[in-house]
């Protein structure tokens with residue numbers, strides 16, 4: 001007798017290798033009843049190549065007869081990791097072959113901001129939250145003008161989008177930007193591997209002509225350490241930034257100042273929300289490229305200088321460390337993430353590569369000055385070694401998950417920095433007032449001079 005919840009067409013179970021028989025039964029029934037595709041997104045439809053199939057089993061056989069679109073996609077991509085493991089998956093977005101470092105991000109929301117964070121250049125972002133794509137993408141949540149990351153790895157791609165701000169599906173968005181994505185892959189197993197063995201280089205490919213050995217070889221001969229990635233994501237010439245956080249999203253709008261402060265922001269891969277938050281706190285901002293000379297910056301007589309976040313190895317960009325050195329002590333400085341790591345080096349310290357880094361919106365940080373704990377947004381694979389810093393430099397924040405250095409200050413030199421992201425986007429807003437502290441630093445300096 002046929003189980004009431006299973007297909008009346010196909011007896012169950014039936015031994016067919018290489019197919020998900022349960023889904024096949026359900027879908028065969030569905031197609032026979034409704035005669036229209038289960039899924040309506042064009043990108044999914046494209047994947048549903050018409051296939052006819054016959055299922056034979058001990059109690060008979062059923063044929064779909066003419067070609068019938070299968071409303072699921074078969075694995076058409078491979079992720080080959082440098083440890084030799086091969087993960088079969090389904091592709092969305094762009095096709096081709098791409099190499100990068102695989103990192104996992106524990107944020108529950110904000111995949112669009114993550115996709116457009118230039119600090120992910122050269123990396124595949126694996127989202128540990130299993131369900132991605134359900135809110136689509138919109139025109140307001142971009143953190144830069146481009147997706148610089150190597151690709152996106154997710155467990156389950158939402159088949160529909162539901163959000164009042166949505167203008168496009170995630171899949172179409174990635175295709176247009178030529179970014180590869182994969183889904184239906186065991187993201188938990190990969191994350192455990194990364195936690196145990198550390199970040200791994202991987203190659204993602206939809207090209208059947210490439211053998212597993214070729215892809216493995218690619219992963220083993222590529223490296224992200226020692227490479228300057230900031231020059232490829234930085235702007236090419238200076239520009240002014242005026243856009244503030246929209247009033248409906250600004251929760252600290254009571255902290256506003258009469259005065260305006262001119263900030264020169266070095267773009268090492270700057271996230272737009274850093275600029276929006278600075279503008280909201282009353283700053284007039286000139287964004288300059290990563291190679292902009294310190295002498296030119298000082299000629300502009302800024303009230304403060306911001307060194308931004310950015311991708312890759314902070315020890316691979318000595319020219320940027322030199323620029324920071326030439327500016328330290330002359331004007332108030334705020335460093336964020338890459339900017340913090342450059343400041344650490346400019347002060348005489350060293351950076352090191354962490355095992356798998358911090359990527360997510362749930363990292364507890366202790367402010368050592370007042371004992372408070374902030375839940376922070378983080379995205380970094382390197383950290384400043386506090387032992388390497390000269391005396392006078394104060395460690396102001398520590399990451400409570402592993403005790404690593406999360407913030408620095410050197411009051412004599414009018415500088416402050418954070419290893420994490422006070423601008424969030426995505427993530428919690430606990431650290432937002434640090435922008436106000438930077439404004440205070442500039443105000444005190446202005447008053448004293």
Ligand SMILES: NC(=O)CC[C@H](N)C(=O)O
Pocket residue numbers: 119308309310311312313314336337338339379380381382383
């Ligand atoms: N967000 C950032 O600025 C990242 C800094 C650096 N690329 C790191 O991975 O540590």
